[in-house]
Amino acid sequence: xxxxxxxxxxxxxxxxxxxxxxxxxxxxxxTISKLSDFTTSDGTxxxxxxxxxxxxxxxxxxxxxxxxxxxxxxxxxxxxEVSVEFQLVGGQEDxxxxxxxxxxxxxxxxxxxxxxxxNSVTIAQFQNGVRTVLKTFDTPVSTNTWHILKVTxxxxxxxxxLNNQSIMNNYSLKTISGMVGVNTKSDxxxxxxxxxxxxx
Numbered sequence: 001x002x003x004x005x006x007x008x009x010x011x012x013x014x015x016x017x018x019x020x021x022x023x024x025x026x027x028x029x030x031t032i033s034k035l036s037d038f039t040t041s042d043g044t045x046x047x048x049x050x051x052x053x054x055x056x057x058x059x060x061x062x063x064x065x066x067x068x069x070x071x072x073x074x075x076x077x078x079x080x081e082v083s084v085e086f087q088l089v090g091g092q093e094d095x096x097x098x099x100x101x102x103x104x105x106x107x108x109x110x111x112x113x114x115x116x117x118x119n120s121v122t123i124a125q126f127q128n129g130v131r132t133v134l135k136t137f138d139t140p141v142s143t144n145t146w147h148i149l150k151v152t153x154x155x156x157x158x159x160x161x162l163n164n165q166s167i168m169n170n171y172s173l174k175t176i177s178g179m180v181g182v183n184t185k186s187d188x189x190x191x192x193x194x195x196x197x198x199x200x
Contacts, residue, residue, distance in 0.1 A: 024076040024179055026075075026076055026077075026078070026199050027074075027076075027198075027199055029198045029199075030075060031196045032194075032195045032196075033051070035052035037072060038073075038181065039073045040069065041069050041106045042067060042069055043066070043069070044056065051085075051192060052191070052192055053191045053192075054070060054189070054191075054192065055090070056068060056187055066186060067098075067126075067131070067185050069100065069106055069183045070181050070182055071106070071109075072195065072197070076177055076178065077180050078153075078175070078176075079154050079155060079175075080152075080153060080197070080199040081151070081200070082099060082151050082153070082196065082198070083148055083149060083151070084182055084196070085147065085149075085193045086114070086148075086149060086190055086192050087147070088114075088142075088145075088188070089143070090189030091189055091190075092187055093117075094115070094185045094188040095115060095116030095143055095188055096115050096184050097113060097147075097149065097182070097184065097188075098111040098112065098113035098114075099111065099112045099113070100182060100183050101175070101178065101179075101180050102153075102178040103179040103180065107126060107127075107129035108127055109179075110123070111126065112149065112151050114139075114141045114149055115141060116143045119138065119139065121137045121139050121149075121160060121167045122137070123136075123158070123160075123171060123173070134173075137168055139167055141162070147162060149161075150162075150164075153175050154175070156172065156175075157170045157171055157172050158171050159171070180197050181195070
């Protein structure tokens with residue numbers, strides 16, 4: 001732990017995505033807790049003892065539209081459950097933790113994010129790197145406290161739990177098979193641990 005990992009650029013990840021994505025296979029149940037198991041882009045990443053921390057690049061000039069991303073490249077999830085523990089530890093503009101699923105490229109995925117700056121949970125879709133917010137739910141999200149965010153995915157909808165409390169049941173969403181991971185936004189500094197993936 002303690003080593004600093006700075007990602008490749010977004011373009012490098014996109015250009016190599018076609019060759020590495022076919023290695024993803026369906027996972028029955030797996031928990032990922034080491035930063036080195038993830039593919040990362042658009043941020044600064046630091047491995048801790050049993051968790052990892054993500055933030056924007058140190059030298060970023062305009063980070064408002066930047067979404068640092070870490071995803072697990074060896075697992076493809078179509079239906080099932082995904083969860084992660086997170087702690088919001090910093091950020092002036094944003095305090096943000098996102099749980100990513102249905103990732104086909106680093107610019108195309110769904111995310112359920114918890115915001116400590118807005119006290120809400122949001123479902124959003126990224127297409128070609130552009131984010132569209134689909135639905136927002138008002139809910140308190142405290143900082144400097146560990147939370148657990150969980151998404152249950154079926155072919156036609158998703159359900160969201162924060163700290164085992166239901167945020168949304170059966171939100172209609174035509175999900176697609178893809179990889180799973182986490183993201184943050186702009187200047188948010190977020191710690192994550194125990195990304196759990198379970199296919200159904």
